[in-house]
Structure formats: C-alpha cells, structure tokens
Amino acid sequence: MEYYEGRLCVSYQELVNGGIMSAANYKQTAARGKMRVVRRGGGSGCCALVAVDSLPSRFKSKVRELYPDGAQTHLRLWVMENYETDQEAVAFFRDKENTGVDLQQYPEKIREYVTNASVLNTCIKLYNRAATARKLMGEKYNWDEMADTIEALRKELGHTLPTSTLRFRKKVNEYRCEGYGCLISGKFGNQNKRLVTKAVEEAVLSLSCLENKPYNTTVWEQWNMFLCGELDIFHLDTGELLNPDDFTDKNGEPLVLSESTISNILNQPANKLRINQRLLMPVTLMHEELPHMHRHNGRYSLSQITMDDVDLSRKLKDTKKWVHAYYAYDDVSECVLGASYAREKDTPLVVECFRDMFRLLAANGWGTPKGIEVENHLMSQWRDTYLSPGVVFEFVRFCAPQNSQEKRAEHYNGAKKTSIIHKNHAGIGRPWGKGKRRVEQKKVSDASNELYEEKKYYSWDELVADDRQDNWEWNHSLHSDQKKWPGKTRWEVLVENVNPDLWPLDRRMLARWIGVSVETSVRRNSTVRVNYGDWWLSGPEVLERLAPNNYKVTACYLPNEEGQPQDVYLYQDDRYIDTVEKVETYNRVMAEQTAEDREKFEKQQKKVSHFNKYLKERAISKVGVMKTTKAPVLEEPKELAVTPQETKAPTLPRISASSHALADM
Structure with a gap:
C-alpha cells in the first residue's frame, strides 16, 4: 500500500x-x-x-x-505533512495577562503548550475536511485512529496530550470551546490555582467603578459583604447576579481578600487606566490619560489657518456677561489674521471673522490660505459647501469636539492671554489658578450663596478696542520659536515666508458664501440699488441671462471695515449673473466741474453709448403682414350621378388694390 x-x-x-x-x-x-x-x-x-x-x-x-497498519501509516504521514507551529499560541503563552503566571521563566512549558495547541489544530483541520477524512479513515472521522496516530507521534512531536480516545476527544472539544487556556496544567499557573483569578479581579474592579467612586477601603468592605450574602452584585446590562459560591478558595471557603490585596488590584497601572475610563468624563480622560499625537510646525505662512473662539476675560457693564470673540491664526507665524466680536456665540460671529481675515489678505495682495482647521460646533453647516476641500481651501480638517490639544488656535489663545493680555490688563486669570494667575473673588453672603463681587465692568467699545490692541501687540512681538526665527516678530515671519503656491483670492465665491446678501432688482435695464447706492451692470448683454419676466436679483458683496460694499456680484436663483460697478456721479454744474467730474462724465457717456450700440445692433427688422385668403377645404366628393350640364367652373374672388394697401399698413 x-x-x-x-x-x-x-x-x-x-x-x-x-x-x-x-x-x-x-x-x-x-x-x-x-x-x-x-x-x-x-x-x-x-x-x-x-x-x-x-x-x-x-x-x-x-x-x-x-x-x-496501512491506513495508520498514511494518517501519521498526513498529520506530519499538515503540522505547523501556531504562532498565535506562542504569543498567548508568553503574555502574563492571558496565562495568569509568567511562563517566560519556564520556556519548556511554553514549548509544550504550543506543541499541544499545534497538534490539536491539525486534528481539527482534518475533522473540518470531511472529504480528506473519508479518504484517510473511511466513511467518517475515526477518533480511535486519530488518538492512536497522535500517541504514535508523541516522541516525534513532543506533545503531552491524553492517551485514551475519550480523554483525547474531550480535550479536543475543550480546546475548541475554551481556547489555549485549557492547555495550561491545573498544577502549574492555571487561573483556578490563583488566589486572585480573572473573575475575582473583574468583580473587584466593577465595585470600584460604582457611580459614587468608592475608596479602596469601601471596596474591601463591599467585597466582604458580598461574600457574606449581605450585598448583591449584578450586571447592569444583563441583570445577571454574581454568585458568592463561585468565589471560594481551594478548601471551598469564601475567598477572603485582605485590604492590601484589594489595593494592589486597584492600583495596578493597567487597572487604574480601566477604572478611569469608566469614572472620568470623556474629555478629562482624553486630556489626562490617553495618548496624544506628536507634531511639528510647518515652513511657510498661510499654509494653514487655525480658528477657535474665546471669551474675553472681563465682563460687560450692561449685561454682566462676557464678550465672545473668534480668532483666525496663521499656524506658522502665529499671527492673528482675523478677529470678530459678538454678544452671542453664533454663525454671524464666525462669518465676520472670515470676512476680517480675507480683508487683511486682500489688502496685502496675498492669496487664499492652503488649508484650515476648524471646530465642529459652528463650522459643520458648511462641511459640504464653503468648507468642502477644494472649494475655497485646498485642505480642510474638522477637529474632534472638545479636543483642545488638536486645534492649534487653543494654544495660541492661552499663550496670548498669559503673555500679552495678563501684562496689559488687571483681573486676568482664573479663580482656581495658581500664583499670579489666580483671580481672587469675594463671595456675597446671601440666600443663594452663589454670587461673587466683581471688581470692575467695561463697555463694549472699550473691551473690543483693548482686544484689538492686544492682537496687534501679539502680532508684532517676537515669535515663540526664536531658534528657528531668530530676532523675528510674528508679523515678519508671516510677511517673509508666504507660501508661494497659494490660490488667488476668489472674491466672487467669498462674497457668495460669507458676504452680505441683499435682494434688489434691475432698474431701467442698467443699474441695481445696493446699500443705498446705484451700481452699473457690465452691459446690456446681462439682460439675456435673466429669467423671463424676472428682474429680481440677489446682490452679494464683502463689506469693508465700515460695512460698505466693495465688489458686488449678482445672482439669480443661485446662478451667477454679473459683476456690477459703482455708479460715480459728477457735478452737473459745468462751471464747478473738476477733472475728476469730467472723467466720470465720460465714463457714464461710454456706458450709455454701449447701450445704444447694443440696441442698434439688435434692432428688430420691419415687416408687413396681410391676411391670406385660402380656398375652402372641400370634403371628399360623394359618388353621385350628375349630368354634364350641372357642372360649372369655379369663380375666383377679386382682390382690389386698396386691399393690398391695407394689408401693408
């Protein structure tokens, strides 16, 4: 064979x-x-x-x-050909968290358990391959043959699996259900021989994660109450009760743990992290326990903008509330590029900050920043439009909510407050701050027990003016990275290192998304009224782009610092129509006209001439019309018997010359 x-x-x-x-x-x-x-x-x-x-x-x-012995020989051959070392088993038995004991000190035990797992994997592989099993064993999987084969390979493979068929078959089933843990001997490092098993450890940790955040001593007391049946422990998700009888020592007695053992369980670094994960707020856990990303800064200014809001440290006199501010920083130079202020933290506050930033960029002839990082709260409304990558900014990142570590603007807000604002103004800090950053507040003794005396309040204009001055001083102070930019201020770093690959400013798109929109209409086919001023259409050709019988349009523009329109763009039903030009009036009194008046006069004359030329070139041709007399439509003749003398020639109507003249009129 x-x-x-x-x-x-x-x-x-x-x-x-x-x-x-x-x-x-x-x-x-x-x-x-x-x-x-x-x-x-x-x-x-x-x-x-x-x-x-x-x-x-x-x-x-x-x-x-x-x-x-023929089949047995070939079965052993198949097992040896398909045997391979289980690498996952190697990792499992080297990990103390899995085994409950440090097997690294006993490499021979690791080899033994890995070999047993690899042999069992081969047996299960043959069991799952029904066709192969039939070829080797006959009609079905023969456990006796497999047990004999494994026993015959004991010396060759070095395994320690059971000899008898029933025990071997039971071990295979345990392995399929329980995994690698069932291969660890109960006499050597098994969980059942540990005083503090995984089950005990999980129960103790669960007690420490109650909502009242119990101390270690309280956890120890609750554990003893649980063993005595005085306290029930149940899973909130399933309602399953833990059974005290499952927590006993080798003699069947309740598993009494000392207070120090409880403390050791709770103070293990891995367990402390798990406890904090349950007890701390997600934001606190993220900032204090979880790892963070490590980054370094870029090379060119305007490569990325970072934006965030802040509440000014001093309160308003009229409302006793804080002024909300929104800043746009350049990520490399740290300069404040835009700032806005409002009594409410809402969408207009953000829009005005964008406008302020683009006014500065336009005034200096810079292009659109390459990228931007923003928060989710107020910015998500533009995720699919204005702040979609490639629309205005090439790169857009929405930072995780409440993650101050991610937005660079958060760091700049703090640095500016401690270095500039704290130096220039009194009362800057926090009631729970340390040292010079603590602001003392005197509590008011009243029924509410919640009020504090405020030292001073300020007007709106005063707070905004002070903050703009602080921003100017921040921009013109030395850059924080003097090793990279020695002797350079933030503004100098911004101006001297502008990214050479910036996109040009798309004023029309900016006006559409963050500009002011007003409804108006085309007047006398030539102008529109925007912000109490008239604006010329670029030409009469614009009328061809309007919808039929619809002269209503939407004018969009970016206002300047005084709120006046600069470039005005017309839209109709979200469709771009025209870019209009401000109508400049001239002095109609000829004796008082200046050179500038005469220049404006000529400009308007050109506009009117262009309209006249447009109409002349498109003048409608003259035509005449007249009524056309047509012969009546005859019905299909019926077959009638008529005599020849009954048929007469048709008589045509006569048209006079006067009829032709009337038709030409």
Missing part, C-alpha cells in the same frame, strides 16, 4: 496475488467503474494503483484485514 495523489492506494499485485480478488474480477470491476484506478500499470516497474476508498465494501474490508 502507498499514498498516491493524496489518497491511500493498493497495488494490482496486492489485490490479485494477495487473494483479495481474481484478475478477471479486477478487470471487470475496473471496467464497470466500481473502483478507481488512479495509476495505470506498465513501463519499468510501474504497477497499477487502486484507491482503497473506491473499492466495493467486501474488497475494502479484506484490504484492511490484510494491512491493518
């Missing part, structure tokens, strides 16, 4: 000469396809091979009687 193409086979000589079947029977069975000849005979020493599993039952039983 031999193994050929993955199948156990018997040769022609063994079948015929061994008395299993006659030569005639062999030829007849093969011809009828009742057995599978996997290799034909012939040639030099090449004999025919027949698959054992394809033989009829009476012949198959004779083969197994004559060769009882």
Whole structure:
C-alpha cells in the first residue's frame, strides 16, 4: 500500500496475488467503474494503483484485514505533512495577562503548550475536511485512529496530550470551546490555582467603578459583604447576579481578600487606566490619560489657518456677561489674521471673522490660505459647501469636539492671554489658578450663596478696542520659536515666508458664501440699488441671462471695515449673473466741474453709448403682414350621378388694390 495523489492506494499485485480478488474480477470491476484506478500499470516497474476508498465494501474490508497498519501509516504521514507551529499560541503563552503566571521563566512549558495547541489544530483541520477524512479513515472521522496516530507521534512531536480516545476527544472539544487556556496544567499557573483569578479581579474592579467612586477601603468592605450574602452584585446590562459560591478558595471557603490585596488590584497601572475610563468624563480622560499625537510646525505662512473662539476675560457693564470673540491664526507665524466680536456665540460671529481675515489678505495682495482647521460646533453647516476641500481651501480638517490639544488656535489663545493680555490688563486669570494667575473673588453672603463681587465692568467699545490692541501687540512681538526665527516678530515671519503656491483670492465665491446678501432688482435695464447706492451692470448683454419676466436679483458683496460694499456680484436663483460697478456721479454744474467730474462724465457717456450700440445692433427688422385668403377645404366628393350640364367652373374672388394697401399698413 502507498499514498498516491493524496489518497491511500493498493497495488494490482496486492489485490490479485494477495487473494483479495481474481484478475478477471479486477478487470471487470475496473471496467464497470466500481473502483478507481488512479495509476495505470506498465513501463519499468510501474504497477497499477487502486484507491482503497473506491473499492466495493467486501474488497475494502479484506484490504484492511490484510494491512491493518496501512491506513495508520498514511494518517501519521498526513498529520506530519499538515503540522505547523501556531504562532498565535506562542504569543498567548508568553503574555502574563492571558496565562495568569509568567511562563517566560519556564520556556519548556511554553514549548509544550504550543506543541499541544499545534497538534490539536491539525486534528481539527482534518475533522473540518470531511472529504480528506473519508479518504484517510473511511466513511467518517475515526477518533480511535486519530488518538492512536497522535500517541504514535508523541516522541516525534513532543506533545503531552491524553492517551485514551475519550480523554483525547474531550480535550479536543475543550480546546475548541475554551481556547489555549485549557492547555495550561491545573498544577502549574492555571487561573483556578490563583488566589486572585480573572473573575475575582473583574468583580473587584466593577465595585470600584460604582457611580459614587468608592475608596479602596469601601471596596474591601463591599467585597466582604458580598461574600457574606449581605450585598448583591449584578450586571447592569444583563441583570445577571454574581454568585458568592463561585468565589471560594481551594478548601471551598469564601475567598477572603485582605485590604492590601484589594489595593494592589486597584492600583495596578493597567487597572487604574480601566477604572478611569469608566469614572472620568470623556474629555478629562482624553486630556489626562490617553495618548496624544506628536507634531511639528510647518515652513511657510498661510499654509494653514487655525480658528477657535474665546471669551474675553472681563465682563460687560450692561449685561454682566462676557464678550465672545473668534480668532483666525496663521499656524506658522502665529499671527492673528482675523478677529470678530459678538454678544452671542453664533454663525454671524464666525462669518465676520472670515470676512476680517480675507480683508487683511486682500489688502496685502496675498492669496487664499492652503488649508484650515476648524471646530465642529459652528463650522459643520458648511462641511459640504464653503468648507468642502477644494472649494475655497485646498485642505480642510474638522477637529474632534472638545479636543483642545488638536486645534492649534487653543494654544495660541492661552499663550496670548498669559503673555500679552495678563501684562496689559488687571483681573486676568482664573479663580482656581495658581500664583499670579489666580483671580481672587469675594463671595456675597446671601440666600443663594452663589454670587461673587466683581471688581470692575467695561463697555463694549472699550473691551473690543483693548482686544484689538492686544492682537496687534501679539502680532508684532517676537515669535515663540526664536531658534528657528531668530530676532523675528510674528508679523515678519508671516510677511517673509508666504507660501508661494497659494490660490488667488476668489472674491466672487467669498462674497457668495460669507458676504452680505441683499435682494434688489434691475432698474431701467442698467443699474441695481445696493446699500443705498446705484451700481452699473457690465452691459446690456446681462439682460439675456435673466429669467423671463424676472428682474429680481440677489446682490452679494464683502463689506469693508465700515460695512460698505466693495465688489458686488449678482445672482439669480443661485446662478451667477454679473459683476456690477459703482455708479460715480459728477457735478452737473459745468462751471464747478473738476477733472475728476469730467472723467466720470465720460465714463457714464461710454456706458450709455454701449447701450445704444447694443440696441442698434439688435434692432428688430420691419415687416408687413396681410391676411391670406385660402380656398375652402372641400370634403371628399360623394359618388353621385350628375349630368354634364350641372357642372360649372369655379369663380375666383377679386382682390382690389386698396386691399393690398391695407394689408401693408
């Protein structure tokens, strides 16, 4: 017998000469396809091979009687060919958190458990391959044969799996259900032999994560109450009760833990992190416990803008509330590029900050910043339009909510407050600050027990003017990274290192999204009224872009610092129509006209001439019309018997010359 193409086979000589079947029977069975000849005979020493599993039952039983060890030999061969070391088992048994004991000190035990896991993997692989199992074992998976095979390979592989079939089969099922942990001996480092098992540790940690945040001593007391049946512990998700009888020592007594043991469990660094994950607010956990990203700054200014809001430290006199401010910083130079102020933190506050920033960029002839990082709260409304990557900014990042570590603007707000604002004004700090940053407040003794005396209040104009001056001083003070920019102020770093690949400012798009929008209409086919001023259409051709019988348009513009429109763009139903030009009036009194008046006069004359030329070129041709008399439509003639004398020639109507004249009028 031999193994050929993955199948156990018997040769022609063994079948015929061994008395299993006659030569005639062999030829007849093969011809009828009742057995599978996997290799034909012939040639030099090449004999025919027949698959054992394809033989009829009476012949198959004779083969197994004559060769009882044949299948076993090939089963062992298959196991050795498919055996491979389980690398996941290696990682599992090297990890103390998985095993409950440090097996690194016992490398021979790690090798033993890894080998056992690898052997079991091979057995399960054969079990899952039903077709292969049938070829090797007959009709179904034969546990006796597999157990014998594994036992025969004990010395070769070095495993320590059970000898008997039932124990071996039970170990396979335990391994499939419980995994690697069931291979660890109960006499060596198993969880069941630990005083503090995983189950005990999880129960203690759960007690420490109650909403009242109990101290370690309280957890110890609650554990003892649980063992005595005085306290029930249950899972909030499933309602399952923990059974005190499951927490016993080797003698079956309640598992009493000392106060120091409880403290050791709760004070392990990994457990402290898990406890904080349950007890701390997500923001606190993120800032105090979780790892953060490590970054370095860029090279060019205007490569990225970072924006964030802040409440000015001093309160208003009229409302006793803070002024809300919104800043746009350049990420590299740290300069404040835009600032806005409002009594409410809302969308207009953000829009005005964008306007202020783009006014500065336009005044200095700079392009659009390459990228921008913003918060989610007020900016998400433009995620699919204005702040979509590639619309205005090439790169856009929405920072995680309440993650002050991510937005660089948060750092600049703090640095400006401690270095500039604290130096220039009194009362800057926090009631819980330390040292010079603490602001003392006197509590008012009243029924509410919540009021504090404020030292001083300020007007709106005073607070805004002071903050703008602080921003100017911040921009013109030395850059924080003097190693990289020695002797340079923030403004100098901004001006001297502008990114050379900036997109030009798209004023029309900016006016559409962050500008002022007013409804107006085209007047006398030439102008629109915006902010109490008239604006010229670029030409009469614009009228062709308007919808039929609709002269209403929307004018969008970016206001200057005084709120006056600069460039005005017309839209109709979100469709761009025209860019209009301000109408400049001239002095109609000729004796008082200046050179500037005469220039404005000529400009308006050109506008009017252009309109006249447009109308002349598109003048409608003159035509005349007249009524056309047509012969009446005759119905299909009926077949009637008529005599020739009854047929008359038709008489045509006469049209006079006067009728032609009337038709031409």
